[in-house]
Amino acid sequence: MNHRHHPFFRLAMKTLVMLLCAGLLPLVHTGAPAQAAPVVGNQIRPLQINNQYVLFPGKLAPYIQEGKLMVPVRAFAGALGAQLTYDAATKSSTISLLGESVGKLRAGQATAVTRDGSTIALGVSPQLQDGVLFAPMNPILTGLKKLKWENMFNVLRRHVLIVQGRSDTVLPQAKSWQSVTPFGDVPGEHQNPFYPTLLTQSTDGKGFRLSLSVLNDSGFVIPKGASSLEFVAVNSQGQAVVRQLPGPSQATPKAGALSFTINVPTAPDYVIFNSRIK
Template sequence: MSFLSKHRNRKSIAALVAAASLTAMLPTAAFGAVQAAPTVQFQIGSLTAVNDNGPFTLVNAPYIEQGVAMVPVRALADGLEAKLEWDPAEKSIKLERSGLTVSLKAGDDSMVGTFVKNVKLPAKVAIVRGQAFVPAKSVAQLLGAGTTWEAKTKKVTIKINGEEAGVVSERYTFSPGEEGWQGGFADLPVDYDPSIYELLYARELLPLKDNGSNYGLKLNGMNRSDDLFMFATRKITGLKPNATYDAALAFTLYTDQAGGMMGVGGAPGEAVSIKAGFVSQEPKVVKEDEGGQVYYKVDVDKGNQSIEGTDMKIVGNMVKEDDGAEGFQPKPMSHATTLKANAAGELFVIIGSDSGYEGLTTLYLDDVSVTLTPRT
C-alpha cells in the first residue's frame, strides 16, 4: 500500500487514513508531450546565426581556434534554452539546462560539469571584443546537445539530443494539470490526528502578487512527529530496461521562510532540508513498528532531517533568498546522479522536505526539469 495522495483537501486525506485505504500511485502512459529539440546553427566567419526563432545577428563571428569551432556562449545558451550566469569579477561562466550544469572561466581551458570535473577543453575560453567564446562541441555535450559539422559550408549545428539518441528530457510547469505527479507524507504515526497535522497536497496557483495563471504543487503539513517528510514523485517510462542513465533534475522551490529564526526542534528555514533523488522502484509509504508504535515510512533511503540518504540528497533548505522581502519567493535547486532503470524501463523522481522544525511548513514546487542521458 502507498500513502500517495491526489486528494485536494484535508478532509479527503483524513478519511483516507481513517479507513486505512491508502491509494496507490496511478500509472502514467507517457513522459510528457513530444516537443521539438532546441537547435542553434553557426557559420564560421558569419555574423548570421539561426535558432528556433529564425535568423539573428551576432556581434562577433564564430571562428576556428586550433581546429576547434569557437562560438559566442550567449548565443549558444539562448539557442539551447539554457540559463547563463556571468560573474564579471571572476570572469566566470555558468550554464544550466534541465539540471545539467557547465562552469567555465575566461582564459582557462578547464571545465566542470554535472558529471565531470576538471576536464580540459580543446581550446581556452576567450573574450573577443567583450564577448565570451567557447568550444562549441565540448560545452554543448555537457548540456545534453549533439554537434554536427559541415566542412563545405563551415557550419556547426548544435541540437539538444532527442529520442533518437535515447535521451529523455522534459519540463513540468503544472499549467495543464499535475502532469502525472503524486504527493505523499511519511514519518508520522499511523494513528495520527488529521486535525492537528494539516496535511495537504494539491495543485494550486503560486501565492505571488497578481498571479492568475502560474500553478505549482503545494505541500503543507504541521510537524507533530519530530521529522515529518512531505514529498512529490513521478514515474518516468519508456527507458531502456536495466540501462544506466545520468539523471539530472532542476526545479524551483517557493518558500516564505526567513533565515535566522527560532523554532521548536530547529529553525523553520534551516531545519527543513529539501531533498531530491531518483530511484528505480516506485516510492511507497509502508507501516513500520518503532518501539511499539506504528509509523508511516517511505521505502526509499532519504536519510533523516539534515542527514542524507543513499537515494535522496540535500539540495537546499527552506530559507528564502531575500529576507527583506515578504511572501513566497522562488529558489532554484538541482540534483544529479547516475543509476539504472528497472526491468520495465522505468525510473522515479522524488522531491521532498525532511523537517526537524516542529511547526507548519508550506512549500510549492514549480518548473521541474528532468534529463536522462544513457551511458554509452
C-alpha cells in the first residue's frame, strides 16, 4: 500500500504545511551556524590623543546629539588615562585626571560638578545607550582644566579632534603601551598617513574581529611595502592586545581607501591606531 495516498497521510501533510506557513513550527537547516551581525561605529571626528588615533568600536562609537559630540564615559576616561568612579547612591560617575575631576555625571542630568565644587552646564544631558553612559565631550574636558582640544582638518579636509595637555602637561594615556611598541616621534618617519573612517566589530564565538577602513591622508602615493601599522585594543580591565601589521603590499594612491582586520580575544573599550611610513 502506498502510504502517500492514504487519507490520513494526506491530512497530516496538509496540516504540517499549514503550521509551517503560519510560523508555528521552526524551520531546521543543517548549514553552518549563523554569524552575529557586525556592529558598526562610524568614527565621526576621530580623536587624536598623544598624537595617536583613538577609536571606540561597536556600541561605544561616539555620536552627535544637538551639535555635541557624545563620548562613552567609561571608555573615554580610559583612553585619557583618567580614573572613573561610580557612586551607586546617586547613580553618577566621576572622571578624575591630573588632580582635577568632573563628577555627578548622570543620565538625564544636564549639569556636572568640578573638584572645587563649581557647577558645569553640559548643554546636553548624558544618555544611556544600550547600557553605555554617553556624555558631551567638550564640557568634560573643560572641567578637567589641564586639557585642551581643537578641531582640525587633515589633508583630505576631514575632521580630526586633537586632545592634549595644556602647557607641558603630558596625558598618561599612552605611557603603558609605549614601552612595548615601536611607534613614536621617530626622525625620518611620516606619522599616521592613514586616516580612520569606519570601525566594525563582530564576534565568531571565539573572540572579536575588528575591521578598520582608512584613507591615505599623506598627500602622496605611498610605495608598496613602505608602511606599517599598529593596533592596541584595550578592554574594560585596562588589558591591552598589541597587533602590528605590515602595510599594503601594493602602492596606495592619494586618498586611496583600504581596510585592515585583526582578531582580539576580548571586546575592547577603545582601540589605538597608529601608522607610519619609513
